[in-house]
Amino acid sequence: MNLVTHTIWIARRRENVFDFFVDFAQAPRWRQFVQSMELVGPGPLRVGSRVRATMDVMGGRQTFEMEVLALERPALWRHRTFESDFTGHIEYRFETEGDGTRVTFTMAVKPIGMYGWLGLPLMWMGRRNIYKEQLPHLKRVLETA
Numbered sequence: 001m002n003l004v005t006h007t008i009w010i011a012r013r014r015e016n017v018f019d020f021f022v023d024f025a026q027a028p029r030w031r032q033f034v035q036s037m038e039l040v041g042p043g044p045l046r047v048g049s050r051v052r053a054t055m056d057v058m059g060g061r062q063t064f065e066m067e068v069l070a071l072e073r074p075a076l077w078r079h080r081t082f083e084s085d086f087t088g089h090i091e092y093r094f095e096t097e098g099d100g101t102r103v104t105f106t107m108a109v110k111p112i113g114m115y116g117w118l119g120l121p122l123m124w125m126g127r128r129n130i131y132k133e134q135l136p137h138l139k140r141v142l143e144t145a
Contacts, residue, residue, distance in 0.1 A: 008135040018074035030137040
């Protein structure tokens with residue numbers, strides 16, 4: 001089930017938006033809570049790669065890994081994290097629109113077991129708003145560069 005979808009238009013070429021998106025050194029500039037992101041293991045970045053993210057969450061540092069499920073430059077990025085009560089993915093699509101790029105963010109989840117189902121309303125309320133400003137941050141950083 002799609003938990004949340006956000007979309008925005010950015011006044012930059014699709015290739016430029018995508019390349020900036022996968023430049024993990026830039027992640028703290030536009031991804032909320034992210035302190036750092038880095039490729040785990042040998043490159044290049046590809047399907048099956050793992051990416052380590054360190055985030056400031058509620059006053060504490062949290063590190064987790066995500067697995068790249070789809071990587072089609074310059075059109076698609078999809079990853080999953082390793083949560084115990086949910087499966088699913090986060091996806092970004094990059095589509096040429098006029099002289100810019102339409103970026104669409106989608107979070108899809110499927111609860112696992114009782115805790116997943118019980119936690120689904122909380123996830124819907126909490127994560128929906130967490131990601132609301134992420135694409136506007138990406139737009140601001142790219143369009144002011």
